[in-house]
Amino acid sequence: MHNDSKIRDMILIGFSDQQHLQVLLFLIFIFMYLFIVIGNVLLLVLFFLEPNLQLPMYFFIGSLSCIEICYTAVTMPKMLAELLAEEKKTSFSGCLLQAYFLHVLGVAECYMLTIMAYDRYLAICKPLRYSTIMTTGLCIKLVIACLVWSLYSPVVETILIYHLPFCGPNEIENFFCDFPPLIDLACADTRVLTMMESALSSLIMLNFLCILLSYIKVILDILKVKSKVGRQKAFSTCGAHLIVVVLFFVSVGLMYIRVGKYYSPDYNRAVGVIFAVFIPFANPVIYGLRNQEIKTSFKKVFNCLGFR
Structure with a gap:
């Protein structure tokens, strides 16, 4: 098989109908992009320098930052x-x-969030066995397995889309390329690909269900803790992760689980910004502000560097 496409270029509509706002949008988005990169790099440097943060939970947060x-x-x-x-x-x-x-x-982020939920489940529900189960070797193996699976998971779909004929419209109503709009532009029967996309989206949402079930168990165990300080510490370590999980999977649901065939360009753009810009922007803010140990370590490092 080979690609018989008459179309060789795709046009990303993006914000082309907002000509008067494009410079302003550029400034806003470049600030957000720099914040995402600098914020995540700072977290990685902090996890590397601070011995108190060289724990499985922070290893996974660092992997998520990458x-x-x-x-x-x-x-x-x-x-x-x-x-x-x-x-x-x-x-x-x-x-x-x-x-x-x-x-x-x-997909890598989805499975990383699932691994982090498993880590919190072990730490709170199985505290006596946590250090023997969640070893450095297991942490590395889990991250590697997550990345390897992620690299292979969209391969079949990518190959199938490559061999589709494209002979009609070539405009994508967003600022980045994605499988669903490419499938919609194909001049062929794409029901198999559409079903495959739905199945993959459902599998991702199944991860969300597993995370929620694990956190129900975690919350029930936290409520059994008699010490108020102990409960607050446990909630603080889980709260940031749970917020990130909800934001990520809600954005995935808005992006890929759709009941209608047509959605307005404004809807596609808004969901695209949430999915590709806002969620990555929110993650370093949430982990930096919600986690007391990270905030304390930041202050310690800045003080050592001479910043007051």
């Missing part, structure tokens, strides 16, 4: 360039490659 840096690198530089460019074209191959890595990193 995923977020890569994820935004896939979407935001292209989006920023398109805001200032007159022609908002991208090659079909480049568009498909972006969609592939978007899914790879999205």
Whole structure:
């Protein structure tokens, strides 16, 4: 099989109908992008320098920070360039490659959040066995397994989309490429691919259900703790992660689980911004502000560097 596409370029509509706001949007988004990169890099440096934070929970947060840096690198530089460019074209191959890595990193984040929920479940519900189960070796193996599975999970779908014929419209009503809009533009029967996309989305949402069930058990165990200080500490370590989980999976639901065939460009853009910009922007803020140990370590490092 080979790709018989007559179309060689895709046009990303993005914010092209908001010409008067494009410079302002560029400034807002470049600030958010720099904040995402700098915020996550600071977290990584902090976890490396501070011995008190060299624990499984922070190892997983650091892994999530790496995923977020890569994820935004896939979407935001292209989006920023398109805001200032007159022609908002991208090659079909480049568009498909972006969609592939978007899914790879999205799936990686999904499974990383699931691993982090498992870590919190062990720490709170099985505290006596936690250190023997969640060893450094197991942490590394879990992260590697997460990344390997993520790299392979969208391969079949990417190959199938590559071999679809594209002969009609070539406009995508968003500022990044993704599988569903590419499937919609194909001049062929795409029911199998649509079912595959729905199945993958359902599998991701199944992870969300597993995380929620584990946190129900965690919360029930926390409520049994007699010490008020102990309960507050347990809730603080879980609260940030639970907020990130809810934000991520709600955005995934809005992005991929749809009941209708057509959604307005404004809806697609808004969900795209939430999914590709707001969630990565929120993560370092949530972990930095909600976790007392991270805040204390930041202050300690800044004091050592001479900042007061």
